[in-house]
Amino acid sequence: MSLFLQIVEFAGVAVFAVAGALAAGRKSLDLLGVIVIAMVTATGGGTLRDLLLDRTVFWIARPEYLVVTLAAALLTIPYVRFSRPPEKFLLIADALGLALFSIVGARIAMALDAGGLIAVVMGTITGAFGGVVRDVLCAEIPMILRKGQIYATASILGCALLVVLDALGVPANIANVAGATTVAVLRLAAIAFDLSLPVFSLPAARERDDP
Amino acid sequence: MSLFLQIVEFAGVAVFAVAGALAAGRKSLDLLGVIVIAMVTATGGGTLRDLLLDRTVFWIARPEYLVVTLAAALLTIPYVRFSRPPEKFLLIADALGLALFSIVGARIAMALDAGGLIAVVMGTITGAFGGVVRDVLCAEIPMILRKGQIYATASILGCALLVVLDALGVPANIANVAGATTVAVLRLAAIAFDLSLPVFSLPAARERDDP
Amino acid sequence: MSLFLQIVEFAGVAVFAVAGALAAGRKSLDLLGVIVIAMVTATGGGTLRDLLLDRTVFWIARPEYLVVTLAAALLTIPYVRFSRPPEKFLLIADALGLALFSIVGARIAMALDAGGLIAVVMGTITGAFGGVVRDVLCAEIPMILRKGQIYATASILGCALLVVLDALGVPANIANVAGATTVAVLRLAAIAFDLSLPVFSLPAARERDDP
Numbered sequence: 001m002s003l004f005l006q007i008v009e010f011a012g013v014a015v016f017a018v019a020g021a022l023a024a025g026r027k028s029l030d031l032l033g034v035i036v037i038a039m040v041t042a043t044g045g046g047t048l049r050d051l052l053l054d055r056t057v058f059w060i061a062r063p064e065y066l067v068v069t070l071a072a073a074l075l076t077i078p079y080v081r082f083s084r085p086p087e088k089f090l091l092i093a094d095a096l097g098l099a100l101f102s103i104v105g106a107r108i109a110m111a112l113d114a115g116g117l118i119a120v121v122m123g124t125i126t127g128a129f130g131g132v133v134r135d136v137l138c139a140e141i142p143m144i145l146r147k148g149q150i151y152a153t154a155s156i157l158g159c160a161l162l163v164v165l166d167a168l169g170v171p172a173n174i175a176n177v178a179g180a181t182t183v184a185v186l187r188l189a190a191i192a193f194d195l196s197l198p199v200f201s202l203p204a205a206r207e208r209d210d211p
Numbered sequence: 212m213s214l215f216l217q218i219v220e221f222a223g224v225a226v227f228a229v230a231g232a233l234a235a236g237r238k239s240l241d242l243l244g245v246i247v248i249a250m251v252t253a254t255g256g257g258t259l260r261d262l263l264l265d266r267t268v269f270w271i272a273r274p275e276y277l278v279v280t281l282a283a284a285l286l287t288i289p290y291v292r293f294s295r296p297p298e299k300f301l302l303i304a305d306a307l308g309l310a311l312f313s314i315v316g317a318r319i320a321m322a323l324d325a326g327g328l329i330a331v332v333m334g335t336i337t338g339a340f341g342g343v344v345r346d347v348l349c350a351e352i353p354m355i356l357r358k359g360q361i362y363a364t365a366s367i368l369g370c371a372l373l374v375v376l377d378a379l380g381v382p383a384n385i386a387n388v389a390g391a392t393t394v395a396v397l398r399l400a401a402i403a404f405d406l407s408l409p410v411f412s413l414p415a416a417r418e419r420d421d422p
Numbered sequence: 423m424s425l426f427l428q429i430v431e432f433a434g435v436a437v438f439a440v441a442g443a444l445a446a447g448r449k450s451l452d453l454l455g456v457i458v459i460a461m462v463t464a465t466g467g468g469t470l471r472d473l474l475l476d477r478t479v480f481w482i483a484r485p486e487y488l489v490v491t492l493a494a495a496l497l498t499i500p501y502v503r504f505s506r507p508p509e510k511f512l513l514i515a516d517a518l519g520l521a522l523f524s525i526v527g528a529r530i531a532m533a534l535d536a537g538g539l540i541a542v543v544m545g546t547i548t549g550a551f552g553g554v555v556r557d558v559l560c561a562e563i564p565m566i567l568r569k570g571q572i573y574a575t576a577s578i579l580g581c582a583l584l585v586v587l588d589a590l591g592v593p594a595n596i597a598n599v600a601g602a603t604t605v606a607v608l609r610l611a612a613i614a615f616d617l618s619l620p621v622f623s624l625p626a627a628r629e630r631d632d633p
Contacts, residue, residue: 024567032575033567047474052258052268057474063539117274132348137554139563141350145235145244153243263469263479328485343559352561356446356455364454 009104012097013065016042017072019094020134031077037134038073039066044130049105049122053112091191095154099183102127102155103176106162116163123159127183128152150190158183220315223308224276227253228283230305231345242288248345249284250277255341260316260333264323302402306365310394313338313366314387317373327374334370338394339363361401369394431526434519435487438464439494441516442556453499459556460495461488466552471527471544475534513613517576521605524549524577525598528584538585545581549605550574572612580605 020041024034043059043066050057059065105126109119128144128151135142144151162179166172231252235245254270254277261268270276316337320330339355339362346353355362373390377383442463446456465481465488472479481487527548531541550566550573557564566573584601588594 029563029567030571032578036567036574051262051473052271054265054267054476056476060474060536060540063537066539066543114271115274117277118271121277136347136350136558137564137567139350139558139561141240142348145240145247145348149241152247156243262473263482265476265478325482326485328488329482332488347558347561350561352451353559356451356458356559360452363458367454 008100010065010068012100012104013042014068014072015093015097016101016130017069018076019097020130021073021076023134023138034077035070035073037137038076039069040137041130041134042069042072044133045101045105045126045128046130048129049108049126052125053109053114053122055108055112092188095184095187095191098127098151098155098187099158099180102159102183103162103180106159106179107172107176110163110166116160116167119163120156120159123162124152124155127155150186154183154186154190157186219311221276221279223311223315224253225279225283226304226308227312227341228280229287230308231341232284232287234345234349245288246281246284248348249287250280251348252341252345253280253283255344256312256316256337256339257341259340260319260337263336264320264325264333266319266323303399306395306398306402309338309362309366309398310369310391313370313394314373314391317370317390318387321374321377327371327378330374331367331370334373335363335366338366361397365394365397365401368397430522432487432490434522434526435464436490436494437515437519438523438552439491440498441519442552443495443498445556445560456499457492457495459559460498461491462559463552463556464491464494466555467523467527467548467550468552470551471530471548474547475531475536475544477530477534514610517606517609517613520549520573520577520609521580521602524581524605525584525602528581528601529594529598532585532588538582538589541585542578542581545584546574546577549577572608576605576608576612579608 017038020038021034023041024037029037046058049055102123104123106119106123108126109122114122131144131151132142143149158179158181161182162175165175165178170178228249231249232245234252235248240248257269260266313334315334317330317334319337320326320333325333342355342362343353354360369390369392372393373386376386376389381389439460442460443456445463446459451459468480471477524545526545528541528545530548531544536544553566553573554564565571580601580603583604584597587597587600592600
């Protein structure tokens with residue numbers, strides 16, 4: 001990975017750790033619980049990606065990632081004690097983190113010649129899975145499934161664009177920027193205009209109780 | 212794996228994807244959520260098996276599995292919109308999927324000389340873990356644990372029979388059919404006759420709140 | 423690992439299996455569900471550690487661990503049917519299991535030259551993650567996050583002491599005993615004196631519902 005991508009990846013890890021710490025605040029967890037949730041949110045997606053692709057887990061290869069998440073979580077705690085967090089800033093930061101992680105994840109799969117579909121899946125897992133684990137640990141239906149928001153959808157579409165541009169021979173940097181921009185713009189537009197996918201409900205299935 | 216087993220495995224993946232999509236319908240998820248739940252239900256068991264056995268994850272080695280789950284989920288959505296799903300058919304299909312996945316999982320472990328106990332565990336994980344992840348994502352206690360139904364139990368007994376027959380020198384195809392039939396018949400009998408294991412409740416422990 | 427450590431590790435697996443079976447009793451699971459929860463509680467932490475460190479999963483390398491958890495779970499069931507379990511004994515046993523698993527996990531990471539921070543994370547995962555999975559399967563917020571108890575914190579501090587002593591050249595056995603004692607004493611003191619970390623609550627974040 002280029003130095004630029006690495007720097008932005010560290011920023012993405014930190015942003016997700018902050019988002020995780022704020023989410024944990026909703027649940028009356030103790031200090032350690034907040035830190036654990038923050039670290040899981042920031043590292044969960046990349047960890048699953050690396051396990052699935054049989055790579056060395058990124059934060060084991062570079063423990064600096066853990067230090068960054070720890071620092072971000074610890075800095076978030078006193079901050080939110082004394083001032084109301086600017087939610088819009090966080091939504092924007094989270095969208096940027098999603099955009100970056102999606103592209104990094106897709107690129108890692110592409111570097112292993114894993115094919116376009118796997119690249120999209122890995123990009124989406126890298127971007128969105130940390131939040132899924134966070135919600136599961138908080139005993140909630142993962143918000144990306146439940147809310148009908150354009151979240152994983154943004155990641156999927158941005159990664160798909162990246163794969164297509166790459167197949168067309170577009171230079172890597174341009175494809176990266178186009179893909180990441182797509183993710184971020186879709187996600188931010190969804191927030192700004194309250195867009196959502198249709199909710200799928202199945203009345204006839206409600207009585208089913210088979211496994 | 213033989214071509215026949217591969218074909219049946221694709222059918223099992225599709226069946227589980229349909230079951231996952233129907234289960235997701237109970238939870239008012241959005242379209243993407245339904246697809247994610249369907250794919251996780253269909254691939255979760257095999258994914259955990261491959262991670263534990265340090266094999267290449269099957270849908271990374273063969274992304275066609277993802278295409279099949281995606282197609283099955285997408286086809287399920289309009290179908291259930293317009294007609295009441297035949298639940299008995301689905302229970303039967305799910306039981307067949309469980310039977311097949313169990314045998315495939317156990318066979319993969321046996322091919323790695325992992326021993327009989329590990330083979331049974333891997334068969335059961337392959338057959339039942341996808342549904343566990345589905346329920347965890349839906350913030351429910353996994354139905355195979357909760358309901359007292361003969362589900363994982365059917366998988367365990369069928370895999371154990373497979374291991375015993377294999378140790379006795381019975382030809383692979385016969386052992387496979389005997390094991391799979393055992394899983395399917397036990398599961399279908401449990402549905403037909405409403406069989407269940409005894410529920411285990413521990414009054415004295417209800418007050419415990421230690422971790 | 424030394425023979426002594428292996429023996430104690432088997433004891434730890436058994437103790438955690440008993441604790442898991444008792445926890446499952448709170449949830450009206452069926453017999454198989456109790457066994458599954460017991461096995462997951464006893465093996466979950468070591469399994470995640472081995473996946474992250476790309477080692478052969480310990481209970482696949484040595485299926486005897488599964489036999490021990492199975493036996494412990496099966497022996498627990500009739501016992502708790504007929505007598506009220508001595509909860510203090512279980513808390514003590516659980517604390518000893520936590521202490522041992524933490525040190526074993528940290529030592530395994532150190533043997534791979536994974537660095538001090540990773541050793542602490544792996545020790546904590548080995549000791550505490552099984553209980554996290556147990557609670558997630560029971561659709562609860564993991565108790566170690568929720569209750570404000572000194573649980574993972576004890577593991578973190580004991581592992582950190584082990585890493586420091588090791589870096590100072592203290593002989594392995596002494597460092598092991600010092601680390602494990604620290605974990606156990608902190609955990610037991612937390613139980614005896616009802617110590618807890620401050621609960622972190624974030625009023626301003628309660629209205630947030632972004633992912």
